[in-house]
Amino acid sequence: MRMKSSAIVMVLYLLFLMLPIYWLVNMSLKTNAEITGTFSLFPRNLTFANYRTILTDPSWYMGYVNSIIYVVLNTVISITVALPAAYAFSRYNFMGDKHLFFWLLTNRMAPPAVFALPFFQLYSSVGLFDTHIAVALAHCLFNVPLAVWILEGFMRGVPREIDETAYIDGYSFPRFFVRIFMPLIASGIGVAAFFCFMFSWVELLLSRTLTSVNAKPIAATMTRTVSASGMDWGVLAAAGVLTIVPGALVIWFVRNYIAKGFALGRV
Amino acid sequence: MEKTWNNKAWFLVLPVLVVVAFSAVIPLMTVVNYAFNDTFGNNQFFWAGLEWFDEMVHSERLHEALGRQVLFSAIILAIEVPLGIFVALNMPKKGFWSSLVLVLMALPLLIPFNVVGTIWQIFGRVDIGLLGGALAALGVDYNYTSDPLDAWVTVIVMDVWHWTSLVALLCYAGLQSIPQAYYQAARIDQASRWAVFRHIELPKMKGVLLIAVLLRFMDSFMIYTEPFVVTGGGPGNSTTFLSIDLVKMAVGQFDLGPAAAFSLMYFVVIMLVSWVFYTVMSNMDRAGSDIPEEL
Numbered sequence: 232m233r234m235k236s237s238a239i240v241m242v243l244y245l246l247f248l249m250l251p252i253y254w255l256v257n258m259s260l261k262t263n264a265e266i267t268g269t270f271s272l273f274p275r276n277l278t279f280a281n282y283r284t285i286l287t288d289p290s291w292y293m294g295y296v297n298s299i300i301y302v303v304l305n306t307v308i309s310i311t312v313a314l315p316a317a318y319a320f321s322r323y324n325f326m327g328d329k330h331l332f333f334w335l336l337t338n339r340m341a342p343p344a345v346f347a348l349p350f351f352q353l354y355s356s357v358g359l360f361d362t363h364i365a366v367a368l369a370h371c372l373f374n375v376p377l378a379v380w381i382l383e384g385f386m387r388g389v390p391r392e393i394d395e396t397a398y399i400d401g402y403s404f405p406r407f408f409v410r411i412f413m414p415l416i417a418s419g420i421g422v423a424a425f426f427c428f429m430f431s432w433v434e435l436l437l438s439r440t441l442t443s444v445n446a447k448p449i450a451a452t453m454t455r456t457v458s459a460s461g462m463d464w465g466v467l468a469a470a471g472v473l474t475i476v477p478g479a480l481v482i483w484f485v486r487n488y489i490a491k492g493f494a495l496g497r498v
Numbered sequence: 499m500e501k502t503w504n505n506k507a508w509f510l511v512l513p514v515l516v517v518v519a520f521s522a523v524i525p526l527m528t529v530v531n532y533a534f535n536d537t538f539g540n541n542q543f544f545w546a547g548l549e550w551f552d553e554m555v556h557s558e559r560l561h562e563a564l565g566r567q568v569l570f571s572a573i574i575l576a577i578e579v580p581l582g583i584f585v586a587l588n589m590p591k592k593g594f595w596s597s598l599v600l601v602l603m604a605l606p607l608l609i610p611f612n613v614v615g616t617i618w619q620i621f622g623r624v625d626i627g628l629l630g631g632a633l634a635a636l637g638v639d640y641n642y643t644s645d646p647l648d649a650w651v652t653v654i655v656m657d658v659w660h661w662t663s664l665v666a667l668l669c670y671a672g673l674q675s676i677p678q679a680y681y682q683a684a685r686i687d688q689a690s691r692w693a694v695f696r697h698i699e700l701p702k703m704k705g706v707l708l709i710a711v712l713l714r715f716m717d718s719f720m721i722y723t724e725p726f727v728v729t730g731g732g733p734g735n736s737t738t739f740l741s742i743d744l745v746k747m748a749v750g751q752f753d754l755g756p757a758a759a760f761s762l763m764y765f766v767v768i769m770l771v772s773w774v775f776y777t778v779m780s781n782m783d784r785a786g787s788d789i790p791e792e793l
Contacts, residue, residue, distance in 0.1 A: 237587075237589075240585070241588055241589065244585050247659065248602065248663070251621045254620065255617050258620065267626060308517065311513075315511070316510055316513065318510055319510035322501060323504040324502065325505045325507040325508055326508070333773070335514070335518065336776060337768075337772050338522050339772075340716050340768045340769070340771070341522070342720035343741075344720065344741040344745050345765055346525050346529075348528075348754070349529050352528060353524055353525055353528065368517070372518070372522055376518070379514060432610060434610075435612045450612050453612065467616060471617060474609065475609050482601050482608060486601050
């Protein structure tokens with residue numbers, strides 16, 4: 232009996248989650264005339280024209296390429312700098328470590344709106360405006376502290392004896408770190424990379440402020456359907472659906488680690 | 499675990515410091531500069547002292563935005579936390595269904611913020627949206643672009659849709675760490691469902707729940723993109739939250755001084771909250787961690 236009622240709860244909740252997404256997919260497969268003309272729960276005249284528009288027009292699909300470039304760059308930078316720092320926090324006490332850790336965390340809590348304008352001025356002044364690396368660096372503001380936090384949690388679970396044994400066996404620090412330590416916390420690196428990917432992918436305020444043409448993210452490209460002759464609902468919906476796809480793929484690959492990452496409470 | 503004292507660890511932290519200094523400290527200094535100076539846009543600055551702070555503290559507009567922001571965060575927490583716990587308790591524990599449910603639940607979390615806004619903008623429209631259309635067919639007078647109450651309801655339902663899964667997933671992770679033996683003991687004692695929840699599940703979820711509440715508080719406190727896309731802060735100013743107001747002031751009107759003073763105060767509030775968060779967290783860690791290692 233209990234099994235049954237919980238199944239009903241889950242079905243209702245998932246229905247609530249999926250309905251708006253279904254509606255978006257539904258609209259993306261309709262023509263504009265059908266969207267505004269008739270009200271139907273599924274497309275009468277199935278069309279892929281909206282997707283074709285996006286996938287054949289460089290000003291559209293380059294938005295996806297740009298987004299993916301800076302998201303990947305950001306994930307790589309965040310994880311690379313966070314790994315040694317997380318190791319230091321998990322293994323050693325040093326002068327000011329607690330204050331430093333707290334200061335890092337406050338950056339995760341900083342409202343992006345506060346930083347939008349100064350970022351624009353900073354990156355313009357060093358000539359990085361409208362480049363992928365600018366957005367990737369800007370997103371480090373919240374992703375580096377996050378990555379340090381997640382990785383530190385995973386590293387704390389690895390017994391110290393492993394480090395000591397490796398040193399006795401004559402491993403140097405870099406070699407020990409890459410060959411022995413990193414494989415041990417592989418799932419932690421996966422979880423941290425997932426969250427870096429996620430937060431960089433969904434962020435819009437900073438990425439829009441820091442780009443104009445060459446590195447414009449897809450999320451910002453989408454706003455242009457508004458100003459075109461009337462509202463191009465079909466293309467807007469199709470673009471929205473395509474932004475969901477990379478996220479869905481990533482989740483599918485890390486699904487077994489998500490619960491573990493959340494369990495550390497380090498999001 | 500015992501940690502050893504080693505100041506050379508600073509070298510390992512150095513890369514993080516460099517990156518974060520570039521992306522946090524330098525911009526923050528720019529903000530501080532604007533907050534205490536007046537400028538006419540030609541890179542000449544005049545000392546303004548606390549003038550901007552004074553203006554902002556007494557600004558009617560800021561008080562209203564703050565009021566709306568606090569109300570919004572309070573409503574969000576009051577809905578999402580109980581709902582998240584409830585959903586977590588009903589999630590399948592293992593097997594194919596559990597993976598599928600996890601993936602479907604995490605899906606809204608990975609949609610770019612403005613697309614979340616777009617989805618709900620479309621979904622709620624009376625002419626082409628399922629929700630708006632259904633409500634209209636039921637005879638409910640619903641229009642989020644002209645009625646402030648409808649705009650609020652839309653923004654809140656959207657946030658519940660977007661973030662309840664985060665609370666649920668955190669709670670689910672907490673629940674997973676409860677050994678089966680606890681439940682068996684409860685069954686022998688013939689404990690009621692409520693007693694199991696109150697005395698076994700809730701205490702075990704305490705840690706993750708605290709994190710969930712604070713994360714949701716902070717993220718809802720700086721919400722920008724989603725309500726901006728759906729309502730643009732309107733109708734009137736009814737859904738203009740702190741971040742929306744700030745961006746309007748800084749980028750729209752280019753009132754850099756007041757906007758910077760506003761930013762600093764905003765930042766300090768969030769710093770205070772995160773300090774409380776951090777203190778409670780590290781006290782919990784010291785008290786022998788509610789989050790078991792084997793997970």
